[in-house]
Amino acid sequence: xxxxxxxxRRAFAPWDDPLAEPxxxxxxxxxxxxxxxxxxxxxxxxxxxxFFALLGPSGCGKTTLMRMLAGFETPSEGRILLDGExxxxxxxxxxxVNMMFQSYALFPHMNVxxxxxxxLKQDNLPKTDIxxxxxxxxxxxxxxxxxxxxxxxxxxGQRQRVALARSLAKRPKVLLLDExxxxxxxxxxxxxxxxxxxxxxxxGMTFLIVTHDQExxxxxxxxxxxxxxxxxxxxxxxxxxxxxxxSRYVAGFIGDINLLEGTLATSLDKAPTFASPDLPAPVxxxxxxxxxxxxxxxxxxxxxxxxxxxxxxxxxxxxxxxxVWDIAYMGDVSIFHxxxxxxxxEGQPKxxxxxxxxxxxxxxxRLVERPIAWDDKVWLxxxxxxxxxxxx
Amino acid sequence: MSTxxxxxxxxxxxxxxxxxxxLVFFLAxxxxxxxxxxxEVAIAMPPYLPVxxxxxxxxxxxxxLSALSFDNYAWLxxxxxxxxxxxxxxxxxxxxxxxxxxxxFPLAYGMARxxxxxxxxxxxAVILPFWTSFLIRVYAWIGILKPEGLLTLFAQxxxxxxxxxxxRILNTNTAVYIGIxxxxxxxxxxxxxxxxxxxxxxxxxxxxxxxCPPLKAFWSITVPLAVPGIIAGCFLVFIPAVGExxxxxLLGGSDTLMIGRTLWNEFFNNRDWPVSSAVAVLLLLVLIxxxxxxxxxxxxxxxxxx
Ligand SMILES: Nc1ncnc2c1ncn2[C@@H]1O[C@H](COP(=O)(O)OP(=O)(O)OP(=O)(O)O)[C@@H](O)[C@H]1O
Ligand SMILES: [Mg+2]
Numbered sequence: 001x002x003x004x005x006x007x008x009r010r011a012f013a014p015w016d017d018p019l020a021e022p023x024x025x026x027x028x029x030x031x032x033x034x035x036x037x038x039x040x041x042x043x044x045x046x047x048x049x050x051f052f053a054l055l056g057p058s059g060c061g062k063t064t065l066m067r068m069l070a071g072f073e074t075p076s077e078g079r080i081l082l083d084g085e086x087x088x089x090x091x092x093x094x095x096x097v098n099m100m101f102q103s104y105a106l107f108p109h110m111n112v113x114x115x116x117x118x119x120l121k122q123d124n125l126p127k128t129d130i131x132x133x134x135x136x137x138x139x140x141x142x143x144x145x146x147x148x149x150x151x152x153x154x155x156x157g158q159r160q161r162v163a164l165a166r167s168l169a170k171r172p173k174v175l176l177l178d179e180x181x182x183x184x185x186x187x188x189x190x191x192x193x194x195x196x197x198x199x200x201x202x203x204g205m206t207f208l209i210v211t212h213d214q215e216x217x218x219x220x221x222x223x224x225x226x227x228x229x230x231x232x233x234x235x236x237x238x239x240x241x242x243x244x245x246x247s248r249y250v251a252g253f254i255g256d257i258n259l260l261e262g263t264l265a266t267s268l269d270k271a272p273t274f275a276s277p278d279l280p281a282p283v284x285x286x287x288x289x290x291x292x293x294x295x296x297x298x299x300x301x302x303x304x305x306x307x308x309x310x311x312x313x314x315x316x317x318x319x320x321x322x323x324v325w326d327i328a329y330m331g332d333v334s335i336f337h338x339x340x341x342x343x344x345x346e347g348q349p350k351x352x353x354x355x356x357x358x359x360x361x362x363x364x365x366r367l368v369e370r371p372i373a374w375d376d377k378v379w380l381x382x383x384x385x386x387x388x389x390x391x392x
Numbered sequence: 393m394s395t396x397x398x399x400x401x402x403x404x405x406x407x408x409x410x411x412x413x414x415l416v417f418f419l420a421x422x423x424x425x426x427x428x429x430x431x432e433v434a435i436a437m438p439p440y441l442p443v444x445x446x447x448x449x450x451x452x453x454x455x456x457l458s459a460l461s462f463d464n465y466a467w468l469x470x471x472x473x474x475x476x477x478x479x480x481x482x483x484x485x486x487x488x489x490x491x492x493x494x495x496x497f498p499l500a501y502g503m504a505r506x507x508x509x510x511x512x513x514x515x516x517a518v519i520l521p522f523w524t525s526f527l528i529r530v531y532a533w534i535g536i537l538k539p540e541g542l543l544t545l546f547a548q549x550x551x552x553x554x555x556x557x558x559x560r561i562l563n564t565n566t567a568v569y570i571g572i573x574x575x576x577x578x579x580x581x582x583x584x585x586x587x588x589x590x591x592x593x594x595x596x597x598x599x600x601x602x603x604c605p606p607l608k609a610f611w612s613i614t615v616p617l618a619v620p621g622i623i624a625g626c627f628l629v630f631i632p633a634v635g636e637x638x639x640x641x642l643l644g645g646s647d648t649l650m651i652g653r654t655l656w657n658e659f660f661n662n663r664d665w666p667v668s669s670a671v672a673v674l675l676l677l678v679l680i681x682x683x684x685x686x687x688x689x690x691x692x693x694x695x696x697x698x
Binding site: 071 | 595
């Protein structure tokens, strides 16, 4: 999260600037393999110096999108512009784009140092420069002791780091990283994330990264695109994706969320309300510009408050009661599973007939004795602005 | 207890079978050949003086041993015909191997890059010639290469050869090269194909992605990764080609010197069994070097795979 604290970063939002020219522009791109549509009419602008993350389930077309940019697949429709120029005619080896392959694609007959040097050698750089750069890359990915090893003598995580170093070595204008850190342990992954952000900022490169790890996407990216079956569900900065998901899909994909299905009722003189068979009474919501109709209400677990006593009525707050079904102690937080029914939980079947809402409460004190226990009747309340009304 | 002993015997038997095979069908005949090579010609049946004849008792055996003659080997070393035959064999086999590699590599490459569904068919096409007798296929080349043969006819038809001219390929070394390359090409293609097919296509993409043009990527990625196949293919063509007899005899000219042919002449025309046996023993010794090198290479390859 370091970069969001920098003053430069906070101002970095070229996607909001109508005059800004994108570095990469996908223009109504479709890609079909036979009669299977892997990418379905997507458009996307990526700006210079942006750290852009693609997030989505397996098989949604992330790699395909990258391969089209790198030049290994031709779009079935649409065009890709780099710096305003159509790059369809440029062969892969002349595109100022480097890609780190999901399968690493390390050259098995070359040692680690030669693998990293391969791209630099293509530019006919002086030997000493190449050696210096290789050194730098090796230390960056912490592989100095392994410089003379062949790829098959490395562990999975080490191979991944070689692949990362190899793609970084040429310092391309655009770097495509297809799950660059998936095989690393948590600590090394976090370190490398910050290294990547550092490099990206220092060298002014543009990164397009694929990841399955939403936390990673939140940490490193300026903007995230959530993909689903070859289309974009939402393209926005991490905080927007998290706080204002545009659809049930995005809401469910990023982080934990409580989704309640129901109907929105709006009228001119009263605040909009959300009614659901799961809720004993309608709750007020913020729903500017939305019309009445079937919607879902999404509330993040950490935005809920939990109490034994009924909170006082407050027009800005929504509340609902239930009984504690389960408490999961996670160390830093505890997750309360609250069944929205006044029946005693003991002996009730675990099914979907009665919704269960999760509330995350920070364990601010060392809890020896929990004030809230299993089967207690509790009240959940949230600020009405914390609930997001989803129409899609 | 008893079952374990039994299975132990079973295992020993399994291990013993190939050795027995080698002993009966390779070592024993080879020992006989070595024995004959140490003998002398005689007008008899068989046409050489007996050596190591145990029927006359051990005494005689020891006498024989002390009286062994290496004359035949000395004779080989003294006569340039044999040395030239060996050298010429090595040369012809070497050139043929190189040609087979040059032709086999693109073939194997094409096969490895063909759509998956085609590959079994292409593989069949490579192996198919083996369904016809080797001898018949070599004979067929006579029909193609002879002066009034199919190739001449073809050249005349498409007009690169005037109707009164004829191609003089049969009975030259060129015909021998053609015959060897044709006959042994599958042995080159199959290991090359195996090596190339195993190669991950994304390696070439990675190379291009790093700024390497396709042709250069071929040399710096594809070729090095195909080296195991190249070496295996070259050995598999070179080793049998050195001792080849049928092809030089049927397609070669009178000046085509190959050791297999020299051996044949010695054996059947001169009826000199001892000398021809010595030629055979030397041929084996000449080939042992590449064979051992090949074995060594294969072993290393297998270890690397693990
Ligand atoms: N060459 C191809 N031929 C046919 N289908 C393909 C080809 N390449 C990809 N696909 C299909 O396109 C879809 C998208 O593939 P892609 O590799 O882009 O997924 P992905 O989002 O990268 O998934 P993952 O997270 O598992 O890597 C998949 O359903 C895949 O089966
Ligand atoms: Mg992928």
